[in-house]
Amino acid sequence: MVSKSVQGIRAWLEAPVAEAKVAGRTRLDALRGAAARVTTPLLPDDYLHLVNPLWSARELRGRIVDVRKETADAVTLVIKPGWGFDFKFTPGQYIGIGVLIDGRWHWRSYSLTSPPDWTDPDNRAKRVISIAVKAMPEGFLSSHLVNGVPEGTVVRLAAPQGGFVLPEPTPAKVLFLTAGSGVTPVMGMLRTMDRRANMSDVVHIHSARTAEDVMFRDELAELNEKYAGFTSHVNLTGDRGKFALSTLDELYPDWRERQTWACGPLEMLNDIENHWTAAGLAENLHIERFEVERSAVGEGGTVTFARTGRSARVDGATTLMQAGEDAGVRMPFGCRMGICQTCVVAITDGHARDLRNGMEHQAGEKIQTCISAAAGDCTLDV
Numbered sequence: 501m502v503s504k505s506v507q508g509i510r511a512w513l514e515a516p517v518a519e520a521k522v523a524g525r526t527r528l529d530a531l532r533g534a535a536a537r538v539t540t541p542l543l544p545d546d547y548l549h550l551v552n553p554l555w556s557a558r559e560l561r562g563r564i565v566d567v568r569k570e571t572a573d574a575v576t577l578v579i580k581p582g583w584g585f586d587f588k589f590t591p592g593q594y595i596g597i598g599v600l601i602d603g604r605w606h607w608r609s610y611s612l613t614s615p616p617d618w619t620d621p622d623n624r625a626k627r628v629i630s631i632a633v634k635a636m637p638e639g640f641l642s643s644h645l646v647n648g649v650p651e652g653t654v655v656r657l658a659a660p661q662g663g664f665v666l667p668e669p670t671p672a673k674v675l676f677l678t679a680g681s682g683v684t685p686v687m688g689m690l691r692t693m694d695r696r697a698n699m700s701d702v703v704h705i706h707s708a709r710t711a712e713d714v715m716f717r718d719e720l721a722e723l724n725e726k727y728a729g730f731t732s733h734v735n736l737t738g739d740r741g742k743f744a745l746s747t748l749d750e751l752y753p754d755w756r757e758r759q760t761w762a763c764g765p766l767e768m769l770n771d772i773e774n775h776w777t778a779a780g781l782a783e784n785l786h787i788e789r790f791e792v793e794r795s796a797v798g799e800g801g802t803v804t805f806a807r808t809g810r811s812a813r814v815d816g817a818t819t820l821m822q823a824g825e826d827a828g829v830r831m832p833f834g835c836r837m838g839i840c841q842t843c844v845v846a847i848t849d850g851h852a853r854d855l856r857n858g859m860e861h862q863a864g865e866k867i868q869t870c871i872s873a874a875a876g877d878c879t880l881d882v
Contacts, residue, residue: 567651572713580626607656610632611662679706706733709737711736801877
């Protein structure tokens with residue numbers, strides 16, 4: 501009986517505070533905050549971490565509880581968040597995840613593939629989240645997560661954000677266009693619609709090189725069988741080439757009436773954007789890009805991070821955010837695509853160049869570090 505009580509207290513303490521925000525904290529959060537102030541500079545985290553690494557009043561943490569193979573180069577990571585995580589995110593949003601590798605924290609953003617308030621199938625009292633990661637040739641962290649991150653690993657988390665989301669109520673007619681890992685935010689939307697039994701008229705066109713490369717292949721097929729109102733159209737580019745948007749009139753002639761979400765490689769998204777714009781339907785299209793379209797490079801130089809006293813010598817193609825993270829600086833970040841403005845910092849000396857359009861910024865200006873590179877030596881206020 502005592503053992504069960506202790507387990508219950510432990511579960512209560514470890515459970516995330518779903519309502520926790522920067523403002524408007526719960527009573528429990530207030531108590532944790534008071535404890536932090538009383539024990540400063542020895543914060544409660546210094547002691548709580550010894551009991552449970554998910555207990556922290558200063559940062560969001562989580563533990564990887566399951567690693568599921570999706571394809572040869574992609575996995576789903578199921579994560580149990582600790583204190584402070586808000587499970588009431590909107591389907592389609594992403595989170596930041598930080599992993600400690602060789603003494604350094606590496607951060608990236610990944611789409612949530614789980615619906616809001618999702619619980620572990622084996623323990624309905626345990627709320628968890630999931631992301632799916634595809635290893636990229638140039639992606640150090642993605643390769644690490646796919647090729648060997650063990651269950652039990654404790655990670656840092658950033659709060660869910662992003663505007664590529666499924667609205668409520670769901671539109672009467674929906675079209676999803678995805679390719680490769682672009683299916684991940686849409687998977688979170690589809691699972692939410694499935695959970696709500698709200699799959700009245702949805703078409704999903706997904707492209708991958710081979711059948712073995714289709715992430716969530718079995719689940720998409722099951723949804724196709726389960727709902728008369730859901731169509732899973734898989735295009736294997738190795739056999740048929742890329743999906744021709746010109747065939748939409750033949751295959752799904754009502755595509756103009758559908759609210760459309762698209763996510764995938766830059767070339768595909770540019771084609772879709774042009775096709776919808778030409779049809780006068782740009783307002784019906786929602787796009788999520790996983791990479792920045794670059795039209796410029798910086799000159800490179802030595803980047804100094806003023807508050808930490810650290811510096812790094814970088815080339816003109818390396819973003820200032822990446823330069824900071826490689827130097828062990830905790831850089832603010834969000835979408836990593838130049839959209840959300842979370843990464844904005846001030847230049848205190850020197851120049852930086854916007855990789856999207858070549859625009860140069862100088863001392864006194866604020867820049868987005870995720871899409872800017874050094875244009876000679878520069879110093880950042882971070």
